[in-house]
Amino acid sequence: MIKKMLLALLLAASWPAAVSAQTAPQAASPSGMPAGPFALADEDGEGRVPDAAGADTDSGDAALPQPVTAGEAENGTGTGHETAEGADGASGPDGADKPGAGEPDEKRLIGIVTLTSGNLNVRKGPSLEDEIIGKLPNGSVIPVLELYSEWVSIPWGSGIAYVAKPYLRIKEAANTGGRKVVVLDPGHGGKDPGATLKSGIKEADLVWEYTVKAKLALEAAGYVVHLTRDKDRSCVDYKKSEEDLACRVQLAEEVGGDIFISIHADANPVKSFRGTVTFYNARDDYDGNRNPFPRESELLARLVQSHVQPAMGSKDRGVSNRNLYVNRMNKIPSVLVELAVMTNSNDLKLLTNAKRQNAVAQALVKAVDDYFRAVAAGAFEEEPADGANPVL
Numbered sequence: 001m002i003k004k005m006l007l008a009l010l011l012a013a014s015w016p017a018a019v020s021a022q023t024a025p026q027a028a029s030p031s032g033m034p035a036g037p038f039a040l041a042d043e044d045g046e047g048r049v050p051d052a053a054g055a056d057t058d059s060g061d062a063a064l065p066q067p068v069t070a071g072e073a074e075n076g077t078g079t080g081h082e083t084a085e086g087a088d089g090a091s092g093p094d095g096a097d098k099p100g101a102g103e104p105d106e107k108r109l110i111g112i113v114t115l116t117s118g119n120l121n122v123r124k125g126p127s128l129e130d131e132i133i134g135k136l137p138n139g140s141v142i143p144v145l146e147l148y149s150e151w152v153s154i155p156w157g158s159g160i161a162y163v164a165k166p167y168l169r170i171k172e173a174a175n176t177g178g179r180k181v182v183v184l185d186p187g188h189g190g191k192d193p194g195a196t197l198k199s200g201i202k203e204a205d206l207v208w209e210y211t212v213k214a215k216l217a218l219e220a221a222g223y224v225v226h227l228t229r230d231k232d233r234s235c236v237d238y239k240k241s242e243e244d245l246a247c248r249v250q251l252a253e254e255v256g257g258d259i260f261i262s263i264h265a266d267a268n269p270v271k272s273f274r275g276t277v278t279f280y281n282a283r284d285d286y287d288g289n290r291n292p293f294p295r296e297s298e299l300l301a302r303l304v305q306s307h308v309q310p311a312m313g314s315k316d317r318g319v320s321n322r323n324l325y326v327n328r329m330n331k332i333p334s335v336l337v338e339l340a341v342m343t344n345s346n347d348l349k350l351l352t353n354a355k356r357q358n359a360v361a362q363a364l365v366k367a368v369d370d371y372f373r374a375v376a377a378g379a380f381e382e383e384p385a386d387g388a389n390p391v392l
Contacts, residue, residue, distance in 0.1 A: 108143070192234060260326065260333070
């Protein structure tokens with residue numbers, strides 16, 4: 001049993017090739033809370049249950065978790081928690097097969113959720129009797145651990161979950177091909193120290209150390225990496241902070257960036273508030289601007305969160321669709337990750353630990369690798385069906 005749990009944790013952390021097992025391990029996610037890379041924060045789709053053998057989709061009447069706004073969560077910085085409720089409404093035949101006859105596959109695979117309506121149920125085990133622990137909207141891109149005749153195992157939080165195979169378009173996660181350009185944005189800098197503690201610790205200094213380690217790790221993995229600022233300088237000598245943010249976005253375009261990752265550390269007047277959260281932009285309700293790659297940005301956010309949060313070791317606050325400047329104004333897929341919360345004593349210990357810097361650097365390499373494999377496999381070649389959720 002211990003060996004199986006260790007295997008589940010390893011698989012969920014790194015998308016390895018599937019390993020055949022006689023008895024499939026159960027997911028370790030808390031009941032009703034889809035943790036980790038796919039903690040959803042989207043509105044549920046409307047529609048009927050598809051009439052198909054083995055159907056395991058909802059009918060659109062169950063609530064998906066919603067992001068909590070700054071005011072609702074009473075967060076000083078507006079980086080809220082994600083909440084979730086258990087969902088009902090699954091449909092399909094009884095007696096779906098249990099894993100056991102699956103064949104091992106040496107290749108890395110991804111699955112693209114393909115529905116005509118509703119959402120795909122994520123279950124603790126490979127049968128319709130097993131508990132629903134989350135849902136995936138149409139167009140979601142997920143890593144596939146192992147294939148069975150009617151079910152697929154996927155990483156979910158710190159364990160394994162299962163979804164119905166007929167509603168996934170399975171593709172090989174191809175090599176990315178060519179050197180990709182990653183733009184890393186260490187938050188704040190220069191005359192803007194970011195969050196500052198009474199002890200003198202500055203957010204700009206903390207995230208600089210993490211960004212430099214990540215740059216070296218990504219370059220060692222074959223990526224071209226550009227930073228948006230130097231150690232003690234901002235991107236540009238500015239009068240208004242928006243000018244500095246605009247400089248960072250413009251730099252990403254000038255260097256031909258493929259993706260943009262902004263690295264920050266959070267702060268909050270509530271001392272018990274802690275955790276890692278990753279933001280992306282797929283909305284235009286602030287000033288009419290929206291990142292032109294919402295689906296890609298959300299996938300990148302989920303991958304960054306799924307790898308960085310365990311490496312950081314703090315609470316998992318999930319991913320959130322927000323109107324942050326560097327995300328909505330970028331012309332390439334863009335995310336902003338808050339590594340942990342400086343004003344929480346436990347998180348501060350993590351943030352100032354050099355071993356965490358190296359762990360986060362390697363986690364970002366894994367997230368970037370997985371992202372480009374999904375893109376190379378054609379994960380975004382097809383748009384979601386009309387009426388379905390437009391993002392992951």
